[in-house]
Amino acid sequence: ASCFQTLTSEPEADVFLPQSPERACTMASQGPHIPSDKRFIIFFDFDETIVDETSDDQVVQTVPGQYLPTWLKDTYHPGRYNEYMQRVLGYLAEQGVTESDIRAVMEKIPATPGMLTLFQFLRTRPQTDFEVVLLSDANSFFIESWLRRTGARALFHRIFTNPATFNKDGRLVLRPFHSHDCPRCPVNLCKQVVLRDYIMRRTQERGRPYQRVFYVGDGANDFCPAASLGPRDVAFARRDFPMHRLIIETHESMPGQFKAVTVPWVSAEEVVERLRKHVTE
Known part of the structure; x- marks a missing residue:
C-alpha cells in the first residue's frame, strides 16, 4: 500500500472538505486567491500542537458528569477513531449537549506555550x-x-480536516476527510497524502517550488507527512511527543531514511527562533 495517492475530493477553498464534484466546482470559482510568490509553506497540526489539549477529549466536558459510559468507550477500534467520535457526538446530542455548549468548551482550550x-x-x-x-x-x-x-x-490560507456540521436535530455530524491506502495512518486521513498532493498542485500553480517546507506537529500521524519532507525542509516536532520519538527511532533503525532537519520544541517560541534564521537567508 502507498501513502502517495492523489486526492480528488476536496475543493479549491480555504477549508477543504469532501463534497460533490458540482459543489467543488462552485467552491473553486469562489475560493480565495493565494498569492504565488510565497517563499515558504508551513503546515500546522491542531491538537497538542496549536492547542495544548486534545479537542476530542475536551468535548467530553460538555456531558453531565464529564465522562463517557464504559460501553461507549469500549466501541473504539484502533485506526477507526473518527468512527468512534461519530458515536461520541451522537451520544452528546442524546444527552442534550448543544452547539453553544461545544463551542464554549472549544474556545477555552489553552494555546500551546509560545504558539x-x-x-x-x-x-x-x-x-x-x-x-x-x-x-x-x-x-x-x-x-x-x-x-x-x-x-x-x-492567518490560515487553507484548512484540511474532517468535516463536522450540525444537522436539523442539533447533532454535530462528523464525517471522514477521505479514504487512502496508507497502512500507517487512520482510515479517515493520511496527512502525507494531503501534504504531497497540495504541494504538488501549488507548485504547478506557482510555476516553481517553495524554498522550504516546514511542518509543526506532535503526534504519530504527524510523522507520516514529515517523512515525505526533503533535506532542506524542517520538521518541528514537539519534544518527547510521539512524532519526536518516531523520528529518533527512524534515525536509529534506518539512518538516512528521514531526510528533513528535525527541530524539537517545548515552546513554539523555539520555532520562531529557527524561522527567523531562515527568513534572513
Missing part, C-alpha cells in the same frame, strides 16, 4: 514569506471555534 507568539510572528512577516496551512485529524467545527475565538483564523 500565540508564533502566530504573531507569522502575521507580521512580509506578505511574500509564508503560506500557512492547517492539517488536522480533529474536525472543522472544533478548529474554527478555537481559531475565531483567538483571532487566528485569518
